[in-house]
Amino acid sequence: MKIYNKGPVFLGIVIFLALALFPFYNNFGKANKKLDIKTDTPAILEYEKVNGKKECVEPKAYMRGEHMVLINNWRDAVVRDDNRGYLSSTGKRWNMSLQNGCMQCHSNKKKFCDECHNYMAVKPFCWDCHIQPVEKEETQS
C-alpha cells in the first residue's frame, strides 16, 4: 500500500497522540494521592459525645455519592416551595440549609468539601453566593 502525503499524515498522527495523551502524562502519579477528609470539627465531636455516634442527614455511602442531588433538592424545596424541614431515611428531622445546616457541623470546608472536589476536579459554584465558614489558615501544606 502506498501512503500519499506521508509527511503531513505522520505529523498529524504525532500531534494527535501528543494531545490525546497529554492528560495522562500531566497527571501521572498525582491521582494516587490519598484523600484526607476530616470529620473532626468541634460540632461533630460534640454531636458524637451527645448521641454516641457520628451521623449525617443520610447514611455515609449515600452522602458520599449523592450529596449534590440532595443539596439541589433541598435548594428547590426551600426556595421554590418554602419548605424547610427534611425527614431523612434515618427517621430524623433536619433543617434544610447549606449555611445554617451542613456547614454548622462541617465547618472545615477546606478539609471536607475542597479536599474531594479538588481531587475530582469539580468546581461547584455554591460559594459564589453562600458564605463559607471562617477557617484558620493552614500552616502546613
Added chain:
Amino acid sequence: MSMDRRKFLKVAGISSILGFGASVASATHPTWQPALRPDQMDRNKEALTAKRWAMVVDMTRFKTEEDFTKTINACHTIHNVPDFRKPDGTVDKKFEIKWIWNTTYEKAFPGMEERKYQSEHIKDMPFMVLCNHCTNPACVRVCPTKATYKLATGITMQDMHRCIGCRFCMAACPYGARSFNWIDPRRAANLDPAKGGKVNKEYPTRTKGVVEKCTFCTERLAVGKMPACVEAAPKGALIFGDLDDPSSEIRQIVSNKLTIRRKPELGTGPAIYYLIGGGDHA
C-alpha cells in the same frame, strides 16, 4: 454500509454539534434531580403562614430621618445587600442595589394628578417603597426560566440559583423594584472584609449577573419572625399580615380606612397599601 466522504463529513459534523450542545447542557446541569417526595418534607411548626401576605405602610409614623435609615438598614444588613459608594461617599447609581428605600410622594405616585397647586411639602413627603408582591405580577409572566414565581402565601419570590440574568423582569416591573448585580456584590465595601465590611453569615450574598429584590423575608417568616423592616420600623408604621384573614389587623385597616396603592390601574394587584391620614389603628 458504504458512505462517501461528503456524507461522512455531514454526519460527523452534525453529531459533533449535537454532542457539543449536550455537553454544554450537562456541564451546566450535571444531573437531573427528581424533587423530594412529600413524605421527605416537613414545614416548620413555628412558621408564620398566610393565604395572602400584604403590608400597610403608615407614613405618618415615620417621624425622623433615622426612622427610615433604621428600617432600610435592617433589611439591607440582614440580606447582605451590597452598598456601592463612589469615592465621595454618595451612592454609586451605576451598581446600585436596593430592596426597600424611600422616595417622595410625587415619585412613588407619578401622573396621579396635576400637581401645580400642591405644596413642595406634600410633593416631597417621603414614601417607603419596596416590591409590591403583586397578585398578577408582570415580572413572573415574562421570566423565561421561572426564576421568579409566586409562592402559595402570595409572595413573589426570586430563585437566584436559576436566574439567567436576562433582565426581562426589570423591564416588566412597573415599580422599579428589581435590581441587577452588575458586578460581584462582594466587591462592595460593606460586604468585603478587606474594606472593613461584614456579612450576615446566616444569609447568602448573590453572585454577579442575577436579579434580586425584596422577598418579604421568607427566611424569617419560616422561623416565626416578622419581616426585618417591620421589626425595625417605628411601632405601627409597617403593618404586615394576612389580607385573606378577615380578623387580621391589616384586613381591618384595608377594609375600613382610606388606602392607596401604586399604579393599581395596571392590573398587577399590588399588595403594599399606603394608609392616608394615619389614625389610631395600632
Added chain:
Amino acid sequence: MLEKALEGSKKYWAWVGFLGIFALIGTYWYIRQFNEGLGLTGLHRDVSWGLYIGQFTFLVGVAASAVMLVIPYYLHDFKKFGKIVILGEFLAISAVTMCILFIFVDMGQPMRIMNVLLHPTPGSVMFWDSVVLSGYLFINALVGWVTLGSDRKGVPPPKWIKPWIYLSIPWAISIHTVTAFLYSGIPGRHFWLTAVMAARFLASAFAGGPALLIILALIVRKVSKFDAGKDVIQAVSRIVAYAMFANVFLLGLEFFTAFYSGIPGHQHPFVYLYKGLDGHAEIVPLMWTSTIFAVLSLVMLWVPSIRRKEGLLSIACVMLFISLWIDKGFGLIIGGFVPNPFEEVNPYWPTLPEAMITLGVWAIGFMVLTFLYKIAITVREQTAGVEIDH
C-alpha cells in the same frame, strides 16, 4: 460547497482579516465582561437593557426582511429575483447569528442559558422568541443550502424543499412579531405599550433589510462577476420605499396618540428622545439625525429620477439604514426606560467595552455573511448564464 469560502484573492483575505481583528478585540472585551460582569457596560438599575438588546431587535428585522424577496419570487413567480433571493436568505442567516450572539453577550449568567430549555415557560415571550429565532435560522440555512446546491449541479431543487420555503414566509413575520411582543406586552412602559409595535417593527424591517441588501448587491457586483441585475435592484428599492413610508407613517401615529391624548406619561419618552427632559438631552442629536435621514432617504427613494441613479440610490439606502439603526437599535430601548417608573431621568450611554463587544459581534456576523456570499457567488459564477427554474 464550504470549501469555496476557503479559496479567494488577496483582497478577500484582507477583508476577512480586517473583520477578524474586530472579532478578536470584541472577544477580548467579552472575556473581560464575562469575568467582571455587565458592570463593564453603561447599563444601570434604571436602563437595564441597552445597545446589545437594541442591536438584537434591529437585526431580527434584517433577518425577517429576506421574506420580501421570497414572496415575490416564490409566491408571485417574479423570476427576476432568482439571483438575489439567495443573497437575502444568506443575509438572514448571518443576521440571526448576530441576534443570538447579542442575546448571549447581554446575559448576566450565560453559562445558565440552557435553563431556558430545562425549564420551558410558554407564558414568557422570550421563550417563544428563542424558539422562533432558532427555527428561522434552521429554515434559512436549509433552504439556502439546498437551493444553491441544486444550482451548482444545474438541476432544479428537490420538491421537498418547497414546503420549507413557504413555511419561511409566515415564520419570518413571526420572528419580528414575537420580538415586538417582548416590548408591547408589558405594563408600565408607556413608550412600548402600543398595539402598532409589531406593525412598526415589520415596516422598518422591510425597509432596512432590503436597503442593506441593495448596498450588498452593489458591492458584490463591484467585487465579483455576480450581478443581481439593474432592474432587480430597482424593484427592491421600490419595496424599500413603500416599507419606509409605512414605517414613518406608523411612527407618526405614535406621536399623535401621545400628544393629542395629552397623557403626560405617554409624552415623556418622546420629549426625552426628541427634545430633552429634566436637563438631559444626550439622545436628541441622534434622534434628529435619524429623523432627517429618514425624510431625506424617503424623498430620494420616492423620486424615480433619483432612485434610478445607482450612486444616489446607494446613498439613500445608507441613510435609511443609519436612520433605522438609530431609531430601533438605540432610541426604542432607551425610550422605554427613560424616564424610569419614578419619572426620574437617569440617562444611559454605552461604554467603550460595550461598543467594542458590539462591533465584535457585527464583525463576526459580517464574516459569516462574507463566507456565505463567497460560496454563493462562486457557485453562481461557475453556472453563469444558466438559469434554473425553482
